[in-house]
Amino acid sequence: MALAGAGAMLGAPSPSLAAAAPVRNHALDVILKHGVDARDVPGVVAMAATENSIIYQGAFGPRSVGTAAKMSPDTVFRIASMVKLLTSVAAMQLVERNKLKLDGPAETIDPELGSVPVLNGFDNKGVPQMRPPRKPLTLRNLLTHTSGFSYPLWDAEVVRYLKCCRTDKTLPHRPLTFDPDTKWAYGSSIDNVGRLVEIASGMPLERYFHENITGPLGMHDTTVNLSASQRAREASVHRRNANGSFKAEPQEKPTVVTSFTGGGGIYSTAPDYLTLLQALLNGGSLRGTTLLKPETVALMSENQIGDLEAGIMKTTNPALSSDVDFFPHVRKRWSFGHMMTLDPVAGGRKAGSLTWAGLLNTYYWIDPASGIAGVIMMQVLPFADAPALKLYRAFERGVYHAIKAA
Template sequence: MRLSRRDTLLFTGAVAAASALPRVSAPAIAAAPRTTDIDAILKARVDAGDAPGVVAMAATKDSVIYQGAFGVRAKGTSATMSLDTVFAIASMTKLLTSVAAMQLVERGKLTLDEPAARIDPTLDAPQVLDGFDAKGTPQLRPARKPITLRQLLTHTSGFSYQLWDANVLRYGKIARNDPALPRTPLMFDPDTRWAYGGSLDRVGHLVEIVSGQTLDRYFRDNILDPLGMRDTAYATTDAQRARQANLHIRKPDGTLAAQPLVKQAEPKEFSGGGGIKSTAPDYLTLLQAILNGGGLPGKRILRPQTVEGMSTNQIGDIAAGILRTTSPALSNDVDFFPGIRLRWGLAGMINIDPVREGRAAGSQTWAGLYNTYYWIDPASRIAGVIMMQILPFADRRALNVYRQFERGIYRGARPA
């Protein structure tokens, strides 16, 4: 990999440190789980109203071990879920952006630890919000260190989403009426805390600058076409829209209300943090490539050592993964694994401890706002994806579907 000397030392050191963490061994998967059991689980959850419809898939490095589609694309219609149903995957776009950035690190066009402002001047001289004075005026100061690509990929840059940060929400309301204030200050100095936010939007912009392509074209040329992911894109065709699942809102009484599909205009700008639509088979192909160390037979998108670095803890002892909502209509509080130590790699959240009845320690995961989820478990050699279209995020009943699916995969799999 063509890294600077500093990048090489830090990148290698992070891999070595992660390998020293205590890990619970997990059996490799040699054969498919009992699919009828998982079918029954998912069908029961749909029948119970946990989700109007769901598509779920899992794979080993070599083959798909489970696939199932249950329920309907829109409540109150006869349009049944199918494996090729198209979903808005929101922040699961971030995995594609992380892959793109690390491809460019491999090619020597990006570096992990040099100031990102050398490429994107909008990241130069960031301001940090140090709180509010007695009158409610934001108190800003210069950041103590520059922002790097590593910090952007690990959400330790200081950028934070207002959906899960009350200070961002408060600041935004004030800044709307004061054009002299910076639009998006940092909530803390880079490399001192973790906060989920718009860092991957900045990564997407870095990809566009150094590649000379729009993000959608870069994805298509370097990830989607090489892997055969034909149903993954920012803009859907009419044929894909005909297969798209509707968003559903969880009402206070627990029932779900379908929202109309809105035909969107062709996007002219592309977010590295969200906006992609995809299918479970497409996304599982990406997960399987990562599980395989960066490629499938005849199709390589990353080098194995790059994937290893992406999939290991890059933030040391900084805690990650717990979010407190500012808008319950859009998201519940988020703590997917209570009591389990969570960190972040260069492409997603990593559980330092094993999950009971599920994934092994060192697995990588993240999600999309509309309750789409994935995980990659290198120790057990399993990757899985499950897609629903529900708000709020981290909907408890949708999470129950996710957890029961994961447990079914691990419970039914036979050890090698």
């Protein structure tokens, strides 16, 4: 496979990073290039920063295997569930403005959330058993994935339930799988947060993002609908062939998305997303733009689910996702918008770091104790792909080693 890349700035910087000058680091270049050469991933863009400066930026491999287009810092990626952080930020902005409440019944904003039943197992004929929840859903439940909404990709009971829905059209399409506050499960909670943001703000979610988050921060490549020039910079999604090589999936057909919920379905670049991470790392502000108050950012950085374990998911479809446990033997919890690692990770982030990911193996982390944030973007299935995670871990360790050595 022909490979190409660069660890320094390529072309004009993103407007969101115009004040920064990325630093080249040979050791990090080697890590990323080796990941592509070894066919761990088809291509990669990775960046790391402190609160106010970029400490590394690298891009290696092709945007699509078999083509001449090379990865570059402005390569556009589908970041899937990494949009959940933006939706969470939007909700917390409205909490600050007293338009949303963390602990009031969410049905006072969206009445549909007051009629969602709990799936209470199946009878001996396989018929789903439904009952009312024992407490109302809150924004806090939705932000922390303690609502009871669960994705079928990581919940066999939901898969079984959806099969029943095909023959019984009277069944509700999205039940809770447990009572709010009793468990953690990753699911469509943030889609419901997006709807709350729309109702409370009186505008579509994409417009809310543009006016309150991406526009003020200069994140001009973070969008639901790509322009022609952005689509020309898009990386392809890849799958592995039996021999370890990669096959690029056909690019999606250009369409205008009119329904956007905030749980997935957005595009971005590494520089754009790192800008958001820097703002949060810096207490909610960056270069004269304030997203959130420092006390709100602090609240988003705290464990919000007590002793409930988070972040461990068993796949129901190995072609789309491997089993998920990014940090074995590390205690994991959930805050508002992120998974938290309560323990330090060997050679990398410190205790209290924040993180999450997107289905196509895009990842970020914020380490408040070290003052470091990082992002690494790849486009390959399945999610939590072992070779992609290996490169992510190697990049993270390399960042911390480079900082110690500086």
